[in-house]
Amino acid sequence: AQTVTQSQPEMSVQEAETVTLSCTYDTSESNYYLFWYKQPPSRQMILVIRQEAYKQQNATENRFSVNFQKAAKSFSLKISDSQLGDTAMYFCASHSGGSNYKLTFGKGTLLTVNP
Amino acid sequence: AAGVIQSPRHLIKEKRETATLKCYPIPRHDTVYWYQQGPGQDPQFLISFYEKMQSDKGSIPDRFSAQQFSDYHSELNMSSLELGDSALYFCASSLLVNGYTFGSGTRLTVV
Numbered sequence: 001a002q003t004v005t006q007s008q009p010e011m012s013v014q015e016a017e018t019v020t021l022s023c024t025y026d027t028s029e030s031n032y033y034l035f036w037y038k039q040p041p042s043r044q045m046i047l048v049i050r051q052e053a054y055k056q057q058n059a060t061e062n063r064f065s066v067n068f069q070k071a072a073k074s075f076s077l078k079i080s081d082s083q084l085g086d087t088a089m090y091f092c093a094s095h096s097g098g099s100n101y102k103l104t105f106g107k108g109t110l111l112t113v114n115p
Numbered sequence: 116a117a118g119v120i121q122s123p124r125h126l127i128k129e130k131r132e133t134a135t136l137k138c139y140p141i142p143r144h145d146t147v148y149w150y151q152q153g154p155g156q157d158p159q160f161l162i163s164f165y166e167k168m169q170s171d172k173g174s175i176p177d178r179f180s181a182q183q184f185s186d187y188h189s190e191l192n193m194s195s196l197e198l199g200d201s202a203l204y205f206c207a208s209s210l211l212v213n214g215y216t217f218g219s220g221t222r223l224t225v226v
Binding site: 033035037043045046047095097099100101102103104106 | 148163170211
C-alpha cells in the first residue's frame with residue numbers, strides 16, 4: 001500500500017515570490033510515479049507535474065519544479081514567480097508502476113497567492 | 116485534444132434514490148478510474164476498469180456498482196443514496212501508465 005503525507009494544510013505567498021510545498025510518501029514498490037495536481041475553485045483536477053521514480057533528474061514544467069529525494073521519500077513542489085492564478089489546493093499523489101495505477105492522494109495544501 | 120467527458124455536471128437526488136454517472140474516456144485509453152471527493156477531502160479511489168474488465172476496487176460501498184461498456188464508456192450506479200454520498204465524483208482515464216487525465220467531475224448532492 002502507498003501513503004502520501006502533506007504536512008502543510010495551508011500556505012501563502014506574495015505574488016512573484018517562490019514557494020515550496022512539501023510531500024513525503026511511503027511505498028514498498030520499486031517502480032512508482034509521483035504527481036502534483038492543482039485543484040482551483042472550479043474543482044477541476046489539473047496535472048501540474050509528473051515524476052517517474054526511476055528517473056533521477058527532477059521534473060520541471062515552466063515555473064514548476066520538483067525536488068525528488070528518493071532515499072528520503074520526499075517529493076516537494078517549487079513554484080517560482082508565483083501568480084494569482086496559482087491560488088488553489090495542491091495535492092501530491094502517487095501510484096505504482098505495475099499493473100495497478102490507482103492514485104493515492106495526500107490531504108492537500110491550500111496555497112493562496114497574495115497581490 | 117479530446118478530454119475525459121463526464122455527465123451530468125451536476126445532479127441533485129433525494130435520499131434513497133438512484134443515480135447514474137457517466138464517463139467517456141479519451142479515445143484509445145484502455146483504463147478508466149472512478150474517484151470520490153467529499154467536501155474538504157482528498158479524492159478517494161473507488162474502482163477501475165482495464166479493457167472493460169474490473170481491474171481494482173477501493174472503498175466502494177456495496178450500494179455502488181460500475182461497469183465499462185464495449186465503446187469504453189463507463190457508468191457508476193449508486194442506489195439507496197445517503198446524505199453522505201454527496202461529493203464530487205471524478206472519472207479519469209489512461210493508456211497504461213501514460214496520459215492520466217481527469218474529467219471535470221460530477222457534483223452529486225443528496226437532499
